[in-house]
Amino acid sequence: MKFPIHIERTEVSHLHEVDFNQLQFGKWYSDHMFVAEWRHGRWVDCHIIPFGNLPFSPASSALHYGQIIFEGMKAFRGPDGTPLLFRPEMNRLRFNLSAERMGMPTVPEALWHDALNELIWLDRRWIPQQEGASLYVRPFMFATDRFIGIRPTEFFKFIIITSPAGLYYSRPVKVLTMEHYVRAFPGGVGYAKAAGNYGATMLPLREALQQGYDQVLWLDGIERRYVQEIGTMNVFFVIDETVLTPELDGTILEGVTRDSLITLLKDKGIRVEERKIDINELIQAGREGRLQDAFGTGTAASVVAISEIRHRQNTVQLPPVEERSWWKQLKAELDGIKYGTRPDPYGWRVPVQSKLVAAVLN
Ligand SMILES: Cc1ncc(COP(=O)(O)O)c(C=O)c1O
Structure with missing residues (x-):
């Protein structure tokens, strides 16, 4: 050795x-x-x-x-x-x-x-x-x-x-944005698993819990408009059969689960866009009934459905989890690979x- x-x-x-x-x-x-x-x-x-x-x-x-x-x-x-x-x-x-x-x-x-x-x-x-x-x-x-x-x-x-x-979560999670707090900004340490990143989120998390939410959906530190990630998870949205997730810009953690899901999705021929996602775009899609699914991904939680997103006075309710196939299928596939119950071509x-x-x- x-x-x-x-x-x-x-x-x-x-x-x-x-x-x-x-x-x-x-x-x-x-x-x-x-x-x-x-x-x-x-x-x-x-x-x-x-x-x-x-x-x-x-x-x-x-x-x-x-x-x-x-x-x-x-x-x-x-x-x-x-x-x-x-x-x-x-x-x-x-x-x-x-x-x-x-x-x-x-x-x-x-x-x-x-x-x-x-x-x-x-x-x-x-x-x-x-x-x-x-x-x-x-x-x-x-x-x-x-x-x-x-x-x-x-x-x-x-x-x-x-x-x-x-x-980690036995039920879908409710998330809200907090514009008066910022988790990460360009040039900072958002992409690192540095302990301070988590210590600084304790107060916002407590406030989120007090308001009946499970986690904060972080917005970018400059315009307070673009979605970053959730607590200890990356975040995905499905709009018009396209899967969206924030791009890796140095402010979010490069999740292993995130990378794995993108690979699984692309191999199925599903369109995945890694890009800036405006919170208003999500609210709009939610209002028009085009937000088909939303979920968080991470090692601790695997893939967990989001049931509600709140931003300012706007609340978007996602369709009931039983009616959503995206998060459930992806979780089953990923967990199957992890636990050795499904083939692992990768x-x-x-x-x-x-x-x-x-x-x-x-
Ligand atoms: C801030 C943050 N984002 C995202 C993730 C998800 O990353 P992974 O899928 O590698 O667990 C984690 C967990 O490690 C995290 O702490």
Whole structure:
């Protein structure tokens, strides 16, 4: 192994404490986690250790200046029990894009691959069997320099934790625009999975929830007119049999689910337009009965139908979800590829393979 991993196995597994029929997103964490350190320009001290609290200095620069990035991916249990990942290389590339934007070191392919595979293999019994459930995998990195001054940092931790998770949304979502808040603007960090992007949305999200909505539908930061994305999802609309989604302009996250759906749609010969989408165009199409479907896409939620869009005083009600085939078909196809119940002509499904854990511990 290029990055030798030392494994310390837990003495007490918590697996039996989990009620796999009542999984909530982010409530349980599996027995182990992966931790590596960036010191003197190299990734060193790679460990898989029992999940637990971490010691670090209260002067760590991540705590003060938010130099933190993360990824979100899932491991699925295939029909024969094999743990499966979905396009894990896409997450590595995006993690490294985020790292570069935030002035952090990148993670080489070998480190990413071995850390993910060995950790998931070791905790493979934590991958739920229940329909629609999976093991959520959260790689993240933060600066650990013990220094309260703003300067480029030199010390980082790269960690992966995993969490058995059920469906993120069990019903369609209602979204509203908020013109007095902005999530991202050109030249900013909207395309990065930087922690601050999410921290800054907590207040708007709370206000949205108070108004009876599930998420904010973000508008662009300049004209407050063009749709960007929803909370932790990219967004798609179907108007006159054409599928529309905001273009990748540096302000939205380049979703793995987004890319996968565009590929599926184009391969069916369906017209997909990646472009600026004016919120007024959506309202108008809704009024004229031409807005056939709207849905959010993301690793956590897969594909989730939108039932209502509100912008200022305008409310657009989408047709009842049972009458909409677009989101449902796409979700079934994508989930089928992920769970190994449908053919995967794209090679997106990657079986988890272990050299170390399989050879040494099992
Ligand atoms: C802001 C944001 N947009 C979109 C997505 C969807 O991306 P993906 O499909 O890769 O999960 C996510 C989730 O990662 C997100 O956090």
